[in-house]
Amino acid sequence: MKKLLFWLLIVVLSVSMIATFALAGCKTEEAAAVEEEEEAAAVEEEEEAAAVEEVKEEAEEIAIRFVIKTWSKDQTDNYELLIEKFEADNPNIKIDLVIIPWGQEYEKFTSMIISGDIPNVAESVDSEVGLFDELNIMLPLTDDQISELKGMGLDQSAFDVSTYVDGKIYNFSWLSWMYNIIYRKDLFQEAGISVPKTTDELLEAAQKLTNPSEGTYGFSWRGAGGLSTMMPIILTYIGQASWFDKDGNCLLDTPEGIAALQWYYDLYKTASPPESTTWGYAELIEAFWAGSTAMYANTTETVPPSIKKLGEDNIGVFKYPAGPSGKRFNLFSYLGYTRFKSGDTAKDEAGWKFLKYLLSEESLASWSGMSYAVPNAKAMDKIFEDELYKPFKEEYALIDVTPAFYPYFLPEWQGFEFRSTSDIEAMVIGEKTPAEIAKKWADEFTPAMKNFMENNTGFNPVTQKME
Amino acid sequence: MYAEAFIASACGRVMMKIKKKYQPYMYFIPAFLFMGIFLIYPLFSQFIIAFQHYQPFKSMEIYFSFVNFKKMLTDEVLWLSIKNTLIWVGFSLLFQFPLGLGVAFLLNKKIKGRSFFRTIFVVPWAISPFLIGLIFAWLYHGRVGIINDVLLKLSLIKEPIAFLADKNIALASIIVANIWFGIPFFAVILLAAMQSIPDEVYEAASMDGANQVDKFFGITVPMIKPAMVNTLLLRTIWIFNFGEIIYVMTGGGPAHHTEILSTYIMYVAYYESNYGYAAAIAVMISIFLLGYSIFMLRLLRSGEKHG
Secondary structure (H helix, E strand, O other), X not given: OHHHHHHHHHHXXXXXXXXXXXXXXXXXXXXXXXXXXXXXXXXXXXXXXXXXXXXXXHHOOEEEEEEEEEOOHHHHHHHHHHHHHHHHHOOOEXXXXXXXXXXXXXXXXXXXXXOOOXXXXXXXXXXXXXXXXXXOOEEOOOHXXXXXXXXXXXXXXXXXXXXXXXXXXXXXXXXXXXOEEEEEHHHHHHHOOOOOOEHHHHHHHHHHOOEHXXXXXXXXXXXXXXXXXXXXXHHHHHOOOOOEOOOOOEHXXXXXXXXXXXXXXXXXXXXXXXXXXXXXXXXXXXXXXXXXXOEEEEOHHHHHHHHHHHOHHHEEEEOOOEOOOOOOEEEOEEEEEEEEOOOOHHHHHXXXXXXXXXXXXXXXXXXXXXXOEOOOHHHHHHHOOOHHHHHHHHHHOOOOOEEEOOOOOOHHHOOHHHHHHHHHHHHHOOXXXXXXXXXXXXXXXXXXXXXXXXXXXXXXXXXXXXX | OHXXXXXXXXXXXXXXXXXXXXXXXXXXXXXXHHHHHHHHHHXXXXXXXXXXXXXXXXXXXXXXXXXXXXXXXXXXXXXXXXHHHHHHHHHHHHHHHHHHHHHHHHHOOOOOOHHHHHXXXXXXXXXXXXXXXXXXXXXXXXXXXXXXXXXXXXXXXXXXXOOOOOOOOHHHHHHHHHHHHHHHHHHHHHHHXXXXXXXXXXXXXXXXXXXXXXXXHHHHHHHOHHHHHHHHHHHHHHHHOOOHHHHHHOOOOOOOOOOOHHHHHHHHHHXXXXXXXXXXXXXXXXXXXXXHHHHHHHHHHHHHHHO
């Protein structure tokens, strides 16, 4: 009996176990179906959440920093207006405007960059690109972005003068600078002098207009002058747009280069106010308005204040004259827009969107009336419709002039424009001769160019392009 | 129960002792942290950079080299800047200090409108150095500046003087601007020191038959000596590093003839991108000014001992 009960218990237990497993198995299948359903619902929920997040992200504000280098209230005001419009059209992008006053722009912007305070978009000059490239902090324009810009009606010249590193645009030109000579028509007429066509005629005219006992002088530079104003003279003496020969030798200390510096020295010593060596723009323009000086070299934006002060009839503009080579050159410098790496795709995209907006026809046209040369033919036409700006317009259209550019790609170029000012000062106060200055510069740039050519096989220092 | 109370009171006593002992140091912590971050770290970092060829953002090979210091021996502009700095500091102090002392002495007198004059004399110190630089640059302007205009109208000169462009007088012209700017600082501090001298001391001296000169050199000068030494110490350091006026008026030109060490550091760092060399010059200035400070403080202490 006991045995029977024992076996009965075993059978019951076994059956119940089997039933349990069977039922469990049934339950797992059901649960799996439920889980599958739950999973599908979860995935759906996740996808919905992701979509919501995406929409949320899109709506989330992206702040980008934009650095400008300003020399006038008009410029700052116009940027503020442009930013206001951009933010209204793009509510999720906020532009933090950082304003650096012109005159301290090199020191302040360089300090910002080297301390790691890197903006997303900034106005930068071509000479800064060498430093930024060394630091590997810039974002180049992609082929698609370039095509998009080309479709926006920008002039080809804007692409030509933009700064390329290894074939890629890193700094896109937006404001071109080029110097011409602004003169007092009334003083020229009084002295019976016509507009000079050659460097010799310019020197002669300036000397004729000089009478130290009456405090009048023919010409004045901004301070002792700088490379920007001096380059057209040096190049017309050398007879080519580059400072270098095909082997990379700097041509500044050739007889032609030294003669150019001598011409500059003669003009300064015989026809410029002696105290102008340390003049800034304000002192230069004040002397011009007062009739103490009859000519100065500068860019377009200095013309309107003089017209306002002296009247359009008393102001004239002429191009840099040709020197012994008979060829004319002008130095094309520019302020461009550079985008910087942020490590955040959304910010980089917002930066590109903002850059596109700044280069749109609407934005560029807003500079009309401020005499800025912008890379858009239509906007430029509006600016230069006045006859007074004809010399500038013709230079930008490259009529009878060869454009020249700084060798900004050389690391040694960094700060040279500023360093050279001290050398030019030493020359005009008679501490160093033109030949000594020419040799000093050539000694700095010949090895620099040769070194660059060694590291960039195929670079032609005369055309300053890879061949 | 008693044991708990005993432990609690013992802990309290220990905590009080610790608090008493270390509390003063706790008060130092914010200031020490502030100085550590903004003064000691930059100084230390500058010292390290002075021995390197430093380029921002680039991974540096750490090495110890005297190249930057050797370069100083042959750098003509540096030596010109050192000479200019000594002239700049020396002549600025030579005029600022006695003129400031004189102004303080006059303002300490019971004269009519004393409060008005005291306010007026502080004005230059309240103006931004950049603005002072601009004001003086325009005063010196050859075409529209008032100084040349007056001299021409008085027929004292035939042609305008190139105050800021003539290498022989440019630095002197800027020193004049700096003298004008710095007088109020001496005047205000020395006036405060003079006002702390009790009138009884002067009355006693008068009873002993002392005249104004005796009182000035016998009472005023000895009693304001600590203030004099401190202001001289501070102003020397400030003028040494004070390049704002120069930057605005000449930018160090013509041809570095108004360059002082602080403006030259900026030139080397920014225009030559040679941060190592700039740091080396800064280290040299720091050592010089530290030595000068120690000398002046010893002078003050020796005066206190003998006094």
